Amino acid sequence: MSALLEVNGLTKRFGGITAVNNCSFEVQEGSITALIGPNGSGKTTAFNIITGYLKADSGSITFQGKQIAEPNPATLYRSGLSRTFQQARIFPEISVLENLIVASGYSWKGLFGARTTKADRVRAGEMLEEFKLSALADFYASELSYGQRKLLEFASVLMSSPKLVLLDEPTAGVNPVMIETMERHIRARHAAGVTFLIVEHDMQLVMRLCDPVIVLDHGAMIAKGTPSEVQSNSQVLDAYLGS
Amino acid sequence: MHLVIQALILGSLTGGVYALMASGQTLIFGIMKVINLAQGAFVIVASYFTFSLFQMTGLDPFLLIVITTPIMFILGAATQWFLLRPLRPDDAAELSLLVTFAVALGLEGALSIVYKTTLRSIMPGYENHSWTIWGYQVNEVRFYAFLLSIAMLVILYVLLQKTKFGRSVRATVQNPMAAQLLGVNSKAVSAFGFGLGVSTTAAAGAVFGLITPFNPGSHYDLISRLLTIVVLGGMGAIGGSVIAALMMGVGAALVSALASPIWADFTFFIVLLLVLLLRPRGLFGAKVRGAL
């Protein structure tokens, strides 16, 4: 296994607060890596930097062996790095089907072409099938439940056939059944060769699903290892319980 | 050199007047994310109130601010409650632009029915007095306005930083949903905040009526300036808008006196565009925690 994503010495300050502090870690190809840490430990900030939403003050990011000079969300997405958001960001005023098509990373030629081509509908239809959302295809996304929105967002970022998917709390705020569903979909896609980097607060899920687990505190990595290693790490316990 | 210094004095004093108007505008934007296109019209309404009250009572226009401030507060709060509150939250930002523009038109229409379009001035007798200091002219009314705008800023600062209301406002600004969960009545806060923002026009209107002849249509010129000040200062940053207002006043005065008045506003617009290009948040629109 080689590193699909390498983060080196990443630092980001907001005013006086250092959100990410000289942080380095890597995500091995084919892994489901978890990124955990207490609230405010810099996980989401790290996500935002990796996916080009924020500019780091210093540090470098390498994806698929190439250093990303000017991180830009759209270019990264097209080159195989997808992400979801904590709050399940979907496009409420277009249909569920179109939510998938719009995320298919179409070319310039495609941009001027039909809103939904037959090929689009087939591909998006398959994805909906996989996520059991076919019945909702023509609903406005705004008509979906929160859990369904999370599924839809996950499904949509797979439309570009990504190598690496960053999931920001995929199961936050959804019911236990939906957590299982989500887990099943992650596993299925993992089996199909997708690498995952997951920020998650549900420790049971992390323990079941992920290896390795990276722990951040105050914007820096404090531990890395298998779930059980991390669980027994005293520094991690301190971070969660103390200070 | 004399001319440059005189222009600096004139510009800062004028800037002070605009700062007074813009502080309320900024407050409203800070609290509700509403760009209030009616702020200029409210200033003119206050000018007319002051004008009429002065005609009736003969009291000093600056004293009348005590009477007009609550009136403007009620007008503002009512506008928010009846016209802005019912808007759907997802497109409230866009719609409020149009609603406040309609309010501006309505106020203009109402004023032109009551007062006609004749230009008026508030003339207590000292409106054009100036002190001569080392050969420089300092206009009294503008100087008072300058002091008034500083006082207003201090009051706003205290209100926002030191009172319970202020904490609710700041909570609402930062996270409306969370504030609501914590028991802040964000609807009331919004109405109160809008009223507060509009109530600053009472003082601004009195000053405006003293320094410039006005009619119901005068708000168009005001609003374009207020908007640029608020944007330049950083939307929602009251301190920033004061500095922006001073920049505009001084810049316009210098360009007018030394170069040509036809390019005065243009220069300011260029500055605005450059600032937005380099710093889309405006000069002071950094990650400010409160409205100040």
Place this chain on the structure above:
Amino acid sequence: MKLSTSKFLKRRSTVAAAVALTLVSTSLISTLGNAASAAAKPLTIGVSLSLTGDFADSGTAAQKGYKLWVSDVNKRGGILGRKVTMKVVNDASSPDQVVTNYTNLITQTKVDIVMGPFSSLLTIPASRVAKRYGYSFIEPAGGGPKVFLEKNPNLFFVQPAATTKGGDVFADYILSLPAASRPKTAAYVKLDDPFAAPLADNIKARFEAAGIKTVYDQTYPSETADMTPVISGVAAKSPDVLVGGTQTADAFAQVKAMIQLKFNPKWLYLSNGASSPLEFPKAIGTKNTEGVFTSSDWYPQSTATGTPAFIKSYLAMYGGNAELIDSTSAEAYSAGTLLEQVAKKTGKIDNATIIKTLHTGSWPTLVGNLSWNAYGEPQGSYLLTQWIGGTLKTVFPAKIAQHAPVAPKPAWVG
């Protein structure tokens, strides 16, 4: 408020009366089947005025003048025995609406005659519509150079001269002074609009030719609310004479700035705004008006034919006092009297006759004896007036002056 409502009602009732009268007369005609009845058909005149929007002030003043004339002419038995009715529509100071209004007046309402709009900026688009349909276009407002460059033979401007020549009489006066007591230096502060700036430029050309040095010359845009920076620039040059090419609010703002900056030129001429007997003292205080020069075509003390009668019937209709009558009302009234005179002279009232007839001879009106060149530019001149003792007085030309010019200008009262 009260005033405007009652005025509104009054207007409604006149319209209602006119409508009723039209109905009665047409039904009479149709029942009698009288062929000669064409003469009894009312003469309808269409006018679009800016009753709302930026130009609403002069628009409403013009409306008063037009309405007064209609009432007066009907008292005199109408034009050639035809009762005169006037359709006044609002263009809300919009150029689109003014085109619509004149198109509607001519092709929908089918009025017999149209007269000009207020403001001046709407004159050219309106005059083009009138010309297209062969209508005469007597207009009391648009007197800028571009109006006459339109080369529209149907157009007649009802003021003594092109607006931009309004200041020539001030130049005449200054240059009539003995060389020793003439100003040596001059400043020009001009509003950027089609009339004010060229007017000041005309004065400047005359002054420079006579050796009066230009020490300051700037144009300011119409949204300039604060004139103090500009006036501080003027004051720094301390010119003997200040020529303000002004419109309305800016004239007041200039004066306020001069008072605040304690700058008092020996001669102060303001082209417009200062000529308003009502607004100028209200805006700057009566005491501060003393000694300000301006030019006028009509004012209550004017000696032009018909002025006393005009004032009398104006006061009977609108109340108030003579000092408060806007010259715009007199200009609009004069436009109407021209029609009367054409009808009287030729016995006909149609557009071709109006155009042909007005191109010859001289026509007495409230704003002086008018005659026009081929494209409607009047060939007379304005009067120089000055604020003396709280009212406007003619001070030049000397032969019709009511008072000698007061110079140097007294100090500001503050």
Place this chain on the structure above:
Amino acid sequence: MSKAGIIRAVAFFGILGLLPLGVKPQWVINLLIFTLMYATLASSWNLIGGYAGYPSLGHAAFFGFGAYFIGIIFENNVGNGYNPFLILPLVGLCAGLISIPIGYIAMKTRKDVFAIVTITLLFMVQTLAYNLRAVTGGAQGKGVAVPPFAPATFGRPFYYVMLILLLTAMGISFYFRRSKIGLSLAAVRADEDKAHGVGIQVTAVKIIAFAISVGIAAMVGGVWGYYEGFIYPQFAVDPLITIGMVLMTFLGGRATLWGPVLGAFILVPAQQYFSYEFGATQFYLLAYAAIFLIIMLVLPRGILPTLTDRIRLKAKIAAEAAK
């Protein structure tokens, strides 16, 4: 295109196309010219303001650009008759090209700031129109060559050109809806950050929408300048023109094909008629403001979306009842 849609479009443009042949009075044609003008402006505004959700308040700057373009070239009877119409595509192209850098800068800001930046642009262009006297004639204004059309059918050429421009604007609007440009714009309108995150060419589609939108506005401005005959800076670059297109789009329904047209066909005749018949009272402004407020409060999304929502809701209820 659905069958009903085709019928609607053919009927609408068919009737409007044949109308001048039957209806002679010039006042009707004149009224329709202004109505078509605003329908086109609103439709073009909708491309950026509706589909992309970027409320431009600066469109009148480009409208004025078009008016001056025509005014300057055809000042002294250079070319006559139909020539000004023939160079309209050039006017649109120039405006579109100029708008690319402007749009790039302006759309770096948030949507509410964008509104202010664009209105600033409008005032800057107005200032330029006043001050570049050698080119624009400044405050003196600029006369355009008198169109040599017969008085009895004077408005007809203008009418047809406006109709063609409306057809163009609506055609592009329809194309947007049916292409991925419209889909991308819908995503940008809803959540621009997220749109970036799913690989949409956000900047490009925004600029395309802006450039086409203002290009059409400029062409309309050109026709307006020729029709009006005389151009002053404050009328050609007038915030009220922008407000007009925004209001009509909001009334009919943003981000819909027919909404802006519907808005214009309601508001323009109403405005011109009321101004002509009742405008002599000062209540005009108050009434205008009241209509404005009622639209915003009662139909915040505009007439068409409110109607389609109702229909959709009914269908849904019916479907559920059927279950």
